[in-house]
């Protein structure tokens with residue numbers, strides 16, 4: 001889904017002035033690619049991670065938690 005690029009283009013993330021290293025393809029016809037840099041990839045990864053690792057209802061009863069207590 002994330003593709004490395006080898007042409008020169010600016011990162012398109014808000015407030016970022018780096019050169020892009022990666023792109024994601026979208027379904028938009030006008031500008032189907034979103035370009036972003038290593039920094040923004042890290043930030044994206046972090047942000048996504050926060051939403052993917054949820055406070056699961058099972059968490060208090062997970063084996064890890066039981067061992068800790």
Ligand SMILES: [Zn+2]
Pocket residue numbers: 011012013016017018036037038039040
């Ligand atoms: Zn960037």
